[in-house]
Each structure stands twice: as C-alpha cells, then as structure tokens.
Amino acid sequence: MKTIALFGGTFNPVHFGHLRMALELKELLELDEMRLLPSRQPAHRAEPGASAQARRDMVALAVENCPQLQLDERELNREGPTYTVDTLEELRQELGNNVSLSFCMGLDSLLGLPAWHRWEKLTELAHLIVVTRPGWQIPQGGEVAELLAQHRGEPEHLRSEAAGRILLREQTLLPISATGVRKLIRSGRSAQYLLPERVYEYIQAHRLYQRREQL
Ligand SMILES: Nc1ncnc2c1ncn2[C@@H]1O[C@H](COP(=O)(O)OP(=O)(O)OP(=O)(O)O)[C@@H](O)[C@H]1O
Ligand SMILES: O=C(O)c1ccc[n+]([C@@H]2O[C@H](COP(=O)([O-])O)[C@@H](O)[C@H]2O)c1
Secondary structure: OEEEEEEEEOOOOOOHHHHHHHHHHHHHOOOOEEEEEEOOOEOOOOOOOOOHHHHHHHHHHHHOOOOOEEEOOHHHHOOOOEOHHHHHHHHHHHHOOOEEEEEEEEHHHHHOHHHOOOHHHHHHHOEEEEEEOOOOOOOOOOHHHHHHHHHEOOOOHHHHOOOOOEEEEEOOOOOOOHHHHHHHHHOOOOOOOOOOHHHHHHHHHOOOOOOHHHO
16 A cells, blocks of 8 residues: 655744654655645644745755655645644545555654544544654553554554554654744854754745744
C-alpha cells in the first residue's frame, strides 16, 4: 500500500527541528511521501504573528532542495479554524481507502488529543505517528492511555493497513523551538543556524518577528 504521512504545524517559522524530524521519520519508516502541512488558523492557539502566506512561503523555501519533503497547502486554502479531522476527511475522499495515511505529532500533542475537534474520528481516518520528546511520559491511565492500548501498532502496519494504528517512535529531537527563534529575533540576536539559510533570509527581508505583537 502507498504510504503518505503528514507533518502538521503552525511553522511560525519552520526550523531544523521540524525538518530533521520529518526527514528522519520518512527515511526510517520508509514512507513514500512526507508532506509538511502548515495550519492556516490553528484553533487551539493565538493567531500566529506571521501570516499564513509568510509561513507557507518559508516552508516552500525550506523544502525546495529536499526531494524527500513536500509542502501540502490544503489547510491554507480553507476558511475558518483549521481542524485536522477535516483535512484527513478531505484526503480520504481524494485518495480512497487503499492508501495508508499517517499524521505525525509529538507526544505532547498526543497527550492533548482529547481536546482536538472530533478526536475519536482521527484514528478512523489515519495512523498517528507519535514522536516521544524528552521529559514526557506515556500516560498510564485516562482517555489517551485507553486509545493507545486499543490502537498501538508497529511500523509494518503502516504499509499493510490504511489507518487505525498509533506508532510510538523514540527519536532525538533537536532542541529548537519556533518560540525560541522568534524571541531571539525580537531581542535583536541571531537565529542563524537554527533554520535553513533561505528561511532566515526571508525573515530578515520581510522583517518578521521584530515587533512584540509578532511573538
Ligand atoms: N525541535 C523539534 N523537533 C521535532 N519536532 C518538533 C520540534 N519542535 C516542534 N516539533 C513538532 O513539530 C510540530 C509542529 O510544531 P510547531 O509548529 O508548533 O513548532 P514549535 O517549534 O513547537 O512552535 P512554538 O514554539 O511556536 O510552539 C509539532 O508536532 C511539534 O511536536
Ligand atoms: O484539529 C484540532 O482540533 C487540532 C488541535 C491542535 C492541533 N492540531 C494540529 O496539530 C498540528 C500541530 O499543532 P501545533 O500547534 O503544535 O503547531 C497542526 O497540524 C495542528 O493543526 C489540530
């Protein structure tokens, strides 16, 4: 079965932490496609300081010379709050049921999953690839623990089943956050080497993250 994975984020801005994680997951799990999916209007956090267009442009620049990663713009073209379940439904309609679809997230996101819009539907539509971040524990009780017990899967399921598994992957994450990048720039310091050079040049050319309200 063809395997397509989505790596969703606000990408405000995209940085090497995101890019290495996406690339490593694609290679280690031998996925056919890994798409970066910038969220237009994240329902769960304040409006990002950089526009959807700017965040899209930065992801486009970041993946330009990387054949393993692609940009998926569909959430940017949809009005209203961005919900992952809507995106997965749209993709299912487009791709049918014979393609394996996965949504990648950090363990911190998995712990907050019960607050996501129509969250129980997510595992009907896709697999979840969860990367454990240092300092986070897998829950022993509650809704997420139950979900894990029901859906826990192994890498081979990604190719043999279209959806429904939760894969836990331990991976070293680069200690970079978009918040950290924005704070450096706002305070007049350099964020060079934390993100692709072309993205850094874009931030400078468009004077992003220099005002307090863009933090
Ligand atoms: N350093 C990192 N390495 C790997 N994955 C990361 C890293 N930072 C964030 N992620 C993951 O990337 C996805 C998108 O994250 P997001 O766009 O919110 O980035 P962020 O750097 O965490 O941003 P912010 O600091 O604004 O919260 C999430 O699934 C998150 O878990
Ligand atoms: O659908 C939801 O309700 C939902 C709630 C929180 C986060 N998400 C998605 O999770 C991804 C990571 O979000 P973030 O805030 O860490 O950038 C991104 O693709 C969001 O659209 C989705």
